[in-house]
Amino acid sequence: MNISNKVLGRLTRYRALLTEYFPKEKTHIFSHELAAMMGLSASQIRRDLMCLGYYGVPRYGYEISELVKYINEILDASKLHHVAIVGAGNLGRALMTFLESRRATLKIVAAFDEDPSKSNRMINGVPCHSMDAAEEILRREDIRIAILCVPGSEAQRVTDRLVRAGVKGIMNFAPVPIRIPVGVALEEIDVTSALERVAFFTNNRANAPKERRHADR
């Protein structure tokens, strides 16, 4: 079965919620409980869990430790990924700290920046190099995932370099869409666009973007 990007996103969030923000003394959870916490429907939770190959028990719900184990398996959580931050401006540096040891399997091992004052030294515990060294270090450190935090005007050019150097997954924070060849994964996070959407619905209260409400469903 093919797992969609949407389901995948929710699975990662179920796991985070259950492992990091859930009372340790609870061993089981019902689909409607997880639904309430996630702001989703119980139907959707159960449907998402179908792809795990793990089954709950009617009236007892899902055993949390097992659920997490099966999600780990799908996400291939044991595999260590080396990650690079490209662009060590404010956002890039904040992400170094923010992502630092959030996930043991996602390790930031290098940063790159065109500004010479930022390169050839440690920043927030991450060795920062000049962009000239990117290709060599990406290969040497076996980095296949890059977090792109360069200005919009540089984004496509830098992307092309990263891809040529063997990067297979990119998270793009630059406020322009980038194009990538087949076989490279892409997530785009456009913070400005997200803020503009919030502002829009703040003007137009009637039709809010999400219907995740306090009420149960």
Next chain:
Amino acid sequence: MNISNKVLGRLTRYRALLTEYFPKEKTHIFSHELAAMMGLSASQIRRDLMCLGYYGVPRYGYEISELVKYINEILDASKLHHVAIVGAGNLGRALMTFLESRRATLKIVAAFDEDPSKSNRMINGVPCHSMDAAEEILRREDIRIAILCVPGSEAQRVTDRLVRAGVKGIMNFAPVPIRIPVGVALEEIDVTSALERVAFFTNNRANAPKERRHADR
């Protein structure tokens, strides 16, 4: 006509691309040109533009300045919004700088943090206050939009306070879902989840999340 969150998101990105990253000398654009730049289909571009009330001309395409004017109108771009950053940790501080003057109508006028060492002073040009002062300042400054950058364990509690103080739109960077009452807009940006999705598809190259490729459609 009701405009969906997805269409809205794309409209903001069309505008950003056309106003910030497009050669000034070009006055017109075809749907297939914009499509290629955005990594979308020409059909989708044309469909999205239907909701603007602006019409292109066959064989000449869309006049860029007019297109932008109509998108501005939909997004109500002339309206000034006061925005607060809640949680002045690494991410919050980076967003202050990142969003600083990116959009003239979205102005960050205050930050809040529980850490006393961060409050009652300017940080990156934004006055930072203690959380205790939040309610009063949110009302005084007429702040209806908040960017939530607190730890996951605090997210729901802080959200409830913000909503009680009159906040109508929240962008949530905390790595847990938050629940909000009807009438409040919400965008969630879970950076860790996004990175985990990229990592997943980097393992499983066959089925990448987006099919935005170099090839035209």
Next chain:
DNA sequence: TAGATTGTTAATCGATTAACAATC
């Protein structure tokens, strides 16, 4: 047992794409 919850299918809803007449 009776009642609550699961797994799964079918129905619904919404978003994208394809197709094409109208138009410049």
Next chain:
DNA sequence: TAGATTGTTAATCGATTAACAATC
């Protein structure tokens, strides 16, 4: 005119929800 592009409808695709038999 001929050819390219638009606006819009219908078809397709994918995701969510509702419903319910099976199960504990």
